[in-house]
Amino acid sequence: MSTDIKTIAVLTSGGDSPGMNACARAVIRAGIAAGYKVKGIQRGYAGLLEEDITELTSRSAADILSRGGTFLYTSRSRRFATPEGLDAAAKICRKHEIDALIVIGGDGSFKGARELAGRGVRVIGIPGTIDLDIACTDYTIGFDTAVNTAMDAIDKVRDTSTSHERCSIIEVMGRNAGWIAVCCGIANGAEEILVPENYDYDEQKLADQILDAKQRGKTRFIIVNAEGIGHSTSLAKRIEAATGIETRATILGYLQRGGNPTARDRVMASVMGVKAIEVLKEGRYDRIIAFKDGKYVDIDINEALEMQKDLDDIYLKTAAVLN
Numbered sequence: 001m002s003t004d005i006k007t008i009a010v011l012t013s014g015g016d017s018p019g020m021n022a023c024a025r026a027v028i029r030a031g032i033a034a035g036y037k038v039k040g041i042q043r044g045y046a047g048l049l050e051e052d053i054t055e056l057t058s059r060s061a062a063d064i065l066s067r068g069g070t071f072l073y074t075s076r077s078r079r080f081a082t083p084e085g086l087d088a089a090a091k092i093c094r095k096h097e098i099d100a101l102i103v104i105g106g107d108g109s110f111k112g113a114r115e116l117a118g119r120g121v122r123v124i125g126i127p128g129t130i131d132l133d134i135a136c137t138d139y140t141i142g143f144d145t146a147v148n149t150a151m152d153a154i155d156k157v158r159d160t161s162t163s164h165e166r167c168s169i170i171e172v173m174g175r176n177a178g179w180i181a182v183c184c185g186i187a188n189g190a191e192e193i194l195v196p197e198n199y200d201y202d203e204q205k206l207a208d209q210i211l212d213a214k215q216r217g218k219t220r221f222i223i224v225n226a227e228g229i230g231h232s233t234s235l236a237k238r239i240e241a242a243t244g245i246e247t248r249a250t251i252l253g254y255l256q257r258g259g260n261p262t263a264r265d266r267v268m269a270s271v272m273g274v275k276a277i278e279v280l281k282e283g284r285y286d287r288i289i290a291f292k293d294g295k296y297v298d299i300d301i302n303e304a305l306e307m308q309k310d311l312d313d314i315y316l317k318t319a320a321v322l323n
């Protein structure tokens with residue numbers, strides 16, 4: 001065990017994602033089992049700046065494995081992103097004798113963690129976001145639950161779309177990444193999937209493709225639209241005008257961020273949480289826990305934040321062939 005670590009702290013930051021609780025639970029229980037004192041920081045970096053820090057026990061993590069959201073609460077802090085905020089946060093970590101800070105969140109949260117690392121705070125990042133948009137890892141906690149939630153919702157919209165012989169545009173989350181959209185598009189058999197990575201904004205072509213599908217006998221049309229493209233309501237009006245087919249927009253929004261995590265998210269979150277403690281025990285820090293090429297690994301935080309990730313072409317090809 002890395003002997004100079006006595007106390008660790010854990011926080012969740014940025015948009016919540018199903019499985020964050022399972023991950024915090026793993027960090028708390030594995031941390032205590034490793035002999036560390038474990039502190040919980042409420043409301044992410046905002047709570048760190050307000051010194052909203054309490055000691056956790058194994059029982060603090062009781063009954064949270066199956067629950068969506070994050071019992072530690074989360075936030076996006078403007079003050080933390082300033083040099084003054086970062087200096088203050090690093091000082092607070094020292095004041096509370098936090099020898100290592102575990103951050104469960106997305107890219108933005110990791111950038112904050114990297115700044116803290118530059119100020120002498122040992123950090124470990126664990127990828128928690130529904131968006132799957134963290135370059136160093138093939139999986140982010142919450143993605144599977146979000147896709148399943150959106151898939152169920154789209155199945156329901158599809159039923160009513162079929163009854164009314166309508167076109168439905170369904171907008172899913174994902175910030176600037178099309179992962180949720182493309183996976184739902186495949187899982188729901190959508191006629192069209194619009195993702196920021198390859199959408200050409202040619203609405204006439206889109207209308208022609210829908211009319212072509214109608215010619216081939218289709219009476220109902222599902223378009224999955226990624227948040228990064230957005231404007232689903234006005235797009236629906238333009239598609240209706242261009243095709244003469246009644247078109248409605250549904251924006252799924254925050255329901256994709258809640259709900260009980262799937263088995264995949266619970267397992268990934270638990271393994272990543274335990275792995276974070278293993279990495280600290282082995283004396284490594286300033287690392288991001290990742291799932292890469294089928295293996296759980298840890299990557300230097302600076303290298304991790306330099307990496308780029310594109311939507312895997314195979315998903316776009318699959319959708320194109322099947323839809």
Ligand code: F6P
Pocket residue numbers: 015076106129130131173174175176227257
């Ligand atoms: O990162 C998760 C996410 O839900 C994105 O898909 C979305 O763009 C963003 O968070 C919304 O953030 P907020 O809840 O702060 O509005």
